[in-house]
Every structure is written in structure tokens, then in C-alpha cells.
Amino acid sequence: MPELAEVIDLNDPQKLGRIKARYYWPVDEPKQAETGWLRVTTPYAGDGKGQLFTPEVGSQVLIAYEHSLAEFPVVLGNMFHPQNKQSAKYSNPQNNLKGMQTAGGNKFVMADAKGEQRILISNSNNKGTAVEVGFKGDGSITIKSNGPVTVLGSTITLEAGDKGEIVMHAKNVSIDAEENISLTAKKNIDLDGKDLGLQVGNNMQAQISSDLNMKAGGKAKLISSDTDVI
Structure with a gap:
């Protein structure tokens, strides 16, 4: 026995x-x-x-x-028993939570609510810090964290396919490169903002295959120590 x-x-x-x-x-x-x-x-x-x-x-x-x-x-x-009890709140009448938790507080939880399946990865370092991956019935996947998210790699590629799109939304967006930044589009590139500032340390070149149209609602100024307009 x-x-x-x-x-x-x-x-x-x-x-x-x-x-x-x-x-x-x-x-x-x-x-x-x-x-x-x-x-x-x-x-x-x-x-x-x-x-x-x-x-x-x-x-x-x-x-x-x-x-x-x-x-x-x-x-x-x-x-499990009273002196070796389960501290995580995984038990409920729906029995829709499955998970693992280590002695150090690392947790991997799967929630099986219909149409709202989720996977949660967290630890005890900060109760508000977790990575949540959500799977909805429409095929969408959401990755969420209450703290900073850092992705590191020698090469990082984001690809949405020929018919998809990539959307970035935040209070502030910063792009910083040690060397070059390239923007390429087969059609249009639009820049829209209240103000636009360009600051170049050395030379600036603009080459246009067709016409150049510039329009100002107020005054237009071009200031240089040596200016040629042809």
C-alpha cells in the first residue's frame, strides 16, 4: 500500500x-x-x-x-495538506485555472475562460509585474505587462505581412540609432505634427525626381552665409 x-x-x-x-x-x-x-x-x-x-x-x-x-x-x-497548503488561488467552481508556482514565486498560469483564454507569467519580485498573453475568439493575441517590457537581440524583425499593418501608440516615441536610420515606402511617407524641427550636424541634401512645392501660411525665410537659388 x-x-x-x-x-x-x-x-x-x-x-x-x-x-x-x-x-x-x-x-x-x-x-x-x-x-x-x-x-x-x-x-x-x-x-x-x-x-x-x-x-x-x-x-x-x-x-x-x-x-x-x-x-x-x-x-x-x-x-497538499494543511501544513503544506496551496497558497495560490487556483481552485474555483469553474475549474478553469491551471498553473505552476515555484517556491521562489515564479508562476505560470493558464486561464480557460471561453473566448478569453490567457497565459500569465509572473513572479513575487513585484506583484504588479507580469506578462499576460491573451487569446481572443477573433484570432487576436494580446501581450500585456504593467511594467517595462524590453526585447533584446542581435536582429529584431516585426512583420505584419503584405496586407497587415504595424501601429505604434504612446505618449512619446523615441528612435535612436548608433549609425543610420532608413525609412523606405513604395508609396507615400507622411509626417504630420504641430511643429516639425530638423537639425543636421553637417550637410543636408534633398533630391526630388519631379516637382517641389513648398507653401507657408505666413512668412518664409531662408538664411545662409552663402546661398544660391537656381
């Missing part, structure tokens, strides 16, 4: 993810109820691959026996 025990050691000398546990037996000395190194079952395991969720010291585990032999105990998994 399977038995309950408490994890007492994780420092597996062979680095196999094994644990030591202590049974809840009525013994004279606690050491009499301690196990050797026990393997822990996992949904996926193999040479150079697998899934690793080693039970924490102090947590409760369920132990069974290979071929019903007491000489070969294995850990089936962890158990």
Missing part, C-alpha cells in the same frame, strides 16, 4: 533528482523512519531530456513500491 512521508533531503549525490523522506511511523528515533535515496516519478524522463520538479524539503509525498516490494520505494508525487 502507498504511504505518506515528509521530504528531508534533496542533495542527491548522483544528481538524479532523487529525495530522502521520513515516514510518519511511530518510532523511537526519527532516523528509524528515514528512507534512502528515492526516485521521483515524472510525466517525461529520458537520457538528456525530461521534466524536473523535485519536491521541496518539508513537503509531503506519496510513496509506493515497485512490484509491491518494500525494498524498492518510489515517490509518486507531492500532496
